[in-house]
Amino acid sequence: MSDYRAPVKDMRFVMDELAGFKELSQIAAYEEATPDLADAILDEAAKFAGEVLAPLNRVGDKEGCKLTASGVNTPNGWKEAYAQYREAGWNGITSPAEFGGQGLPDTLGIVVKEMLCSANMAFSLGPLLTTGAVEALLTCASDELKAIYLEKMVSGEWTGTMNLTEPQAGSDLALIRSRAEPQADGSYRVFGQKIFITYGDHDMTENIVHLVLARLPDAPAGVKGISMFLVPKFLVNADGSLGARNDAYCIALEHKLGIHASPTCVMAYGDNGGAVGYLLGEANRGLEYMFIMMNEARLGVGLQGIAIGERAYQQALAFARERKQGRDALTGEALVTIDKHPDIRRMLMLMKSRVEACRALAYYTSGLLDRAHAATDADEKRRNLFLAEFMIPIVKGGGTEMGIDVTSLGIQIYGGMGFIEETGAAQHWRDSRITTIYEGTTGIQANDLLFRKLMRDQGATAKVVFGEIYATAKALGASGKPELQAIAQRLGIALKAWTEATEWLAGNAKTGLSGVLTAAVPYLHLAVTVCGGWFMGKAALAAAGYLDKGKGDQAFYRAKIATARFYADQLLPQAIAFAETVKAGDAALAGIGDEVF
Template sequence: MYRAPVSEIAFTLKEVAGLADVQAHADHTEVSDDLVLAILEEAGRFAAEEIAPLNTVGDRQGTRLEDGAVTTAPGWKEAYRAWAEGGWNSLTGPEEHGGQALPMMLQAAALEMWNSGSMAFAIGPTLTAGAVEALEKHASPYLQETYLPKLVSGEWMGTMNLTEPQAGSDLNALRARAERAEDGTYRIFGQKIFITYGEHDLTDNIIHLVLARLPDAPAGTRGISLFLVPKFFVNPDGSLGECNDVRCAGVEHKLGIHGSPTCTMAFGDGDGAVGWLIGEENRGLACMFTMMNNARLAVGIQGLGVAERATQQALAYALDRRQGRAPGADGAGMSPIADHPDIKRSLLSMQAWTQVARAICYANAHAIDMARLAGEAERRHWNERAAMLTPIAKALSTDIGVEVASLGVQIHGGMGYVEETGAAQHFRDARIAPIYEGTNGIQSIDLVLRKLPLSGGEHLQGLLDELAAVAAAARDDGREGFEPMGVALQRALADLRGAADWMLRAQAEGRQAEALAGATPFLRLMGLTLGAALLAKGALASDADESAGAHRIVLARYFAASHLGETGALAAQIATASDVVLAYRAEA
């Protein structure tokens, strides 16, 4: 059972993440509050009624590979087609190719709900969205006209083919090769692994985006090109022709997201898979990064979606399950476990963490929208904001997904460990998100080495000043519990400023290895502080006399009084543990 938290999502978009800035822009005058609510409600209905019921069968039956063809679980194909026909694949797609060109913020909100419905279902369209964006920005008019309309509508799906056995996090090591053909196309040879929805029966065609090297390409990542390799060729009239030289050679047996086929793809077992170049030769990585940045936010939203679903389920269980007597309980019977203080604490943590992930992911989407809409003067600011928030949205939200799902299992007790309740599925599903689209370690390194130094560190200062204003407003608000919340936030901000200074100084002084050693605790420190500030921002905009508002204030107070306290230890750890870390030799 999943109920889309539409009003909380709308509140977060509007009062926390800044949807009004986007609505105020001339490109989005049609995005009224009414339209936003209508879209959220309809998306929530589809997620709850059509997708959520598929989550269990996707997990239990998984996918089946037979003679190179992958069959998805019963009901998945019908649901996907209904979803695409409902226009849900085209929310942000370009208008000239049939898309609705709505803000990324709305897409983020809808994506949360698809992921709450079923993470294994929602990940497919995420990859299509990446392919759409790469083609829109980098592909030739021929490729755009041939492929974009059906990718935008969802009639076809896209994939992203990076990983090879020897090249996971390190794309320098890619070996798949491409040869120039006389007709201007290319022939692709090589094996790719971990290809999500690399083969399936949801759509009639699958459009693979594949990284490979030309024979005369420079070594390393400057010698990688991006190719479009359709499963079936497309005839000039748009109908499908023969099958390309690409096949699914295997499907992984995974810990979770069983509904989503993770394929080993063989390109060019015969004469070579026919591919079309996207962008310029040897510039494939830039194109791929277009896909990857938004994909990182989308993966963060997976963590959010699973966290929300796990929280709803644990809450329902805790209100229903009775054991023992809670302090101060009336009557004679056993109390709902939700009344026991220790379980309350766990439920509060689940709800607060989930809201932290939501606020950060939506703020990230806001920055992406603003970067697209901004004039020359502001574009850099918003691009930097999006760049800075992306690794945090990805890493923190996916850690949150695992932590919250684990708390959900725990609240279920023994029932959480048997698969029939579904609590364990969330825990298994969520565990991939900290790994793919750049491990969370890599996100942390990206934040520390590439994002903190943006504009010489000034972008970071501006962001911290914004958070400091929230902290001061909370401290001075006057309502019950706000002052300690503001003070806790100010303390956390001081920790964050100190750690950021340390990080920038370490890099300026050539002690890059020390910065790397502290990257993971730094991302968590920054994410905690940012998250607490966004919860406080929401609390400031909430009415304590109204039930949802009072709940938001409780969450913000709880988070500031509990989890936020970790920032001091994280800041200290960054400064003091790095020499021990670097001195460590694993082989000893």
């Protein structure tokens, strides 16, 4: 088992220097989010994550969940940990005060989320889904439904689920078959089977609020005929007490590669006469509502890659500082801890620099969403929202792919012991593997970046990003410091690669669709790589400023510059390769069909 200590100092650096948290508290909507309050919250969250959730991570992996006659049982200690989580008020920190939340900005909330997920990804999924469901109700529920459900979901007294997938409908939601029949009282009866339902059932709360995508009898075919329904596990009486058990049951649990403690349920709705459900918002707009939440959910999953990467890094570093093996190649010292070996250092720095780059992108994006949310000027709102939406597939795709790579390096640093489950390094790798799949695969993120985020404004948002990266490179170059200039040079080359690849895509979008689609994922990797370098460059500039002033922890700021330079040397050169690959399109497959396989 490994410890987890939230990297509060790093997190705070990103919040303040790269995500504009300090400025957020100047906005009226977030005036309560003072630096002092942030300190207090981060310290408490770090304590809860490290002391309560982290020790349960391996327990959960070993025990998993069990389906019994009375429903799903979570692993030992889960119920108690959830009770502590709820009682401490963690669930509602970013929810509106109107429903019992604290109304704090996401830029603070995302840091707490990272801690919970680093400590125990399987645990953190329950609250993540609940927050998503809360967002959905805020978006489209009637006042009556809001009054009945929201407060209890914000507090965490009840959890929420999202029911999209069916056996035949995964990435393609047009194929959803679940149906809902209107009843005389205005409610509906929902029928259908849903799969891959996270926390579809569990024993941590008295009630569960399922949001279910289904079709009305007269609905058009395809995605334009999907509506969203609220289906509680237990019906709720007028006085708020729990009524009859609804016809919504977990009928099987999946045996998964990772996140064993997160129950992944096959849910049967209406096998015994119909599950009582309530229409959310308007008929046939279910997918639209889902997409409103999707951006934030995707940011949350990108964060999972970062969180689990951080955990794996801490564990690998602790091991490398203890394990003695081999002679120091430089000093000749006979038996040294393996963190002295240059290749182990390289791997640790790869882990650290990639996690930090993605963390900066995620927090920055969160800051943009907060600004969009709080903006009173329509243009400012739109600008921040478009920027955030442009970044989200980059954070989701980049954070999750990074998480898999970084947790794999964590195993590698352990050597043979990494392959033994007791060590815990393998669990991070297994847990991380779902993140590039759920909430839209990496391929779907790439298409979202290309066909929605890049092209919807004819590249206008992309140009803003390119301009900012150029400005960062210029500032690095003008610093007069060789270590920053080295970053500037590589960032400039990488930016050029990205702009050229973007031009190639724009030029081929109409006539060479197959090539563009083939290039989508390499293009996403390209964007991730360059954006990571952009924020590492910004971090280095901020750190250099503090070094110049002789303020604060000098070693910390020197480390930030070294980490940024390492990223520039080891990661940024890949931009050239990705751009080459993008521009190759699918030329290799021209003139050949399925017989190529």
